[in-house]
Amino acid sequence: MQELNGLSEKLDAIKQEILTGMETLDSSKAVYEFKKSFLDSKTGKIGQLMKGMKDIPPQERANYGKSVNALKEWALAQFEELDVKMKEKELLARYESEKVDITMPAEKVESGNLHPITLIRNQLIDIFGAMGFEVFEGTEIETDYYNFTALNTPQDHPARDMQDTFYLTPEFLLRTQTSAGQIHVMEKSAPPIKILSPGKVFRSDDDATHSPMFSQMEGLVVDEGITLCDLKGMLDVLVQKIFGEGTTTRLRPSYFPFTEPSVEVDVSCFACGGEGCKLCKGTGWIEVLGAGIVNKKVLEVCGIDSEKYSGLAFGIGIERLAMLKYGINNIKLLFESDVRVLKQLND
Numbered sequence: 001m002q003e004l005n006g007l008s009e010k011l012d013a014i015k016q017e018i019l020t021g022m023e024t025l026d027s028s029k030a031v032y033e034f035k036k037s038f039l040d041s042k043t044g045k046i047g048q049l050m051k052g053m054k055d056i057p058p059q060e061r062a063n064y065g066k067s068v069n070a071l072k073e074w075a076l077a078q079f080e081e082l083d084v085k086m087k088e089k090e091l092l093a094r095y096e097s098e099k100v101d102i103t104m105p106a107e108k109v110e111s112g113n114l115h116p117i118t119l120i121r122n123q124l125i126d127i128f129g130a131m132g133f134e135v136f137e138g139t140e141i142e143t144d145y146y147n148f149t150a151l152n153t154p155q156d157h158p159a160r161d162m163q164d165t166f167y168l169t170p171e172f173l174l175r176t177q178t179s180a181g182q183i184h185v186m187e188k189s190a191p192p193i194k195i196l197s198p199g200k201v202f203r204s205d206d207d208a209t210h211s212p213m214f215s216q217m218e219g220l221v222v223d224e225g226i227t228l229c230d231l232k233g234m235l236d237v238l239v240q241k242i243f244g245e246g247t248t249t250r251l252r253p254s255y256f257p258f259t260e261p262s263v264e265v266d267v268s269c270f271a272c273g274g275e276g277c278k279l280c281k282g283t284g285w286i287e288v289l290g291a292g293i294v295n296k297k298v299l300e301v302c303g304i305d306s307e308k309y310s311g312l313a314f315g316i317g318i319e320r321l322a323m324l325k326y327g328i329n330n331i332k333l334l335f336e337s338d339v340r341v342l343k344q345l346n347d
């Protein structure tokens with residue numbers, strides 16, 4: 001009886017507590033917590049009343065149950081209504097905070113591209129790679145021996161004047177040519193040899209078409225029966241791939257101490273097709289690289305039998321190819337890295 005006597009006051013008090021409490025709630029999460037504090041079957045105030053039902057004398061239990069249940073139903077409805085309102089409010093707030101102004105100008109996305117020197121170097125590696133060449137990267141600091149002496153250019157050789165050298169010490173220097181790598185490769189490996197050696201080289205030289213630092217791509221093939229015909233065949237493929245179908249090469253006699261015979265290789269002018277224009281200075285041909293048959297003395301210095309084997313070598317100036325291909329008339333443009341220039345050179 002005790003229980004039932006005070007029950008209706010108790011239920012009223014809970015009801016009041018819910019009504020005043022609800023006014024202070026400001027989020028659906030708070031509603032959830034508040035609801036739990038009443039309706040949780042174990043810890044909630046109404047839940048505990050439900051649990052207490054078993055202690056009510058059987059004849060009063062039905063009334064007790066009914067009253068508590070009515071409160072529970074009422075509370076559920078209150079919370080449900082408030083929850084819907086809160087969620088609506090929160091959704092609107094989210095919409096507001098995530099609002100996108102579609103009239104705002106888009107942020108500019110800057111896309112970069114590879115430097116023309118890198119593009120040409122990669123292209124050369126692809127072309128010669130397809131012919132079976134492997135890449136050997138030498139070092140930028142070399143000894144006088146590898147850069148000159150072993151390449152048949154001893155101390156007093158007049159050909160040293162062809163390349164003004166930056167000496168670090170009397171023995172060490174900044175390599176003037178990637179040809180230095182030829183010696184390292186031939187010393188270390190036996191024929192057949194087929195390597196490509198890209199890298200920076202340094203010469204005391206500075207004008208519109210020369211820079212104290214530039215890049216070369218060396219090629220070296222050593223095997224039985226290698227001739228200038230092999231060289232011409234490979235270079236014809238090269239110029240066609242770089243400058244387009246129908247381009248061809250011509251070999252002119254030249255001189256390098258480490259090749260005999262030596263040649264300068266010209267490419268038929270891809271701008272005028274050989275008619276003669278400003279680019280080829282009216283000759284129909286443009287000089288692109290130096291090459292030749294490896295001098296027997298160089299093979300022997302590296303311990304390769306020059307009676308059995310012969311070799312071909314070529315050295316390509318990468319900046320020169322880039323300048324020709326992209327119509328750049330000042331080598332400095334390739335080193336200033338002005339994005340306005342580089343952006344135009346990306347195929």
Ligand code: PHE
Nearest residue numbers: 177179290291292313314315
């Ligand atoms: N090393 C030469 C140069 O820098 C180019 C070259 C390489 C010539 C290989 C012949 C053979 O001018």
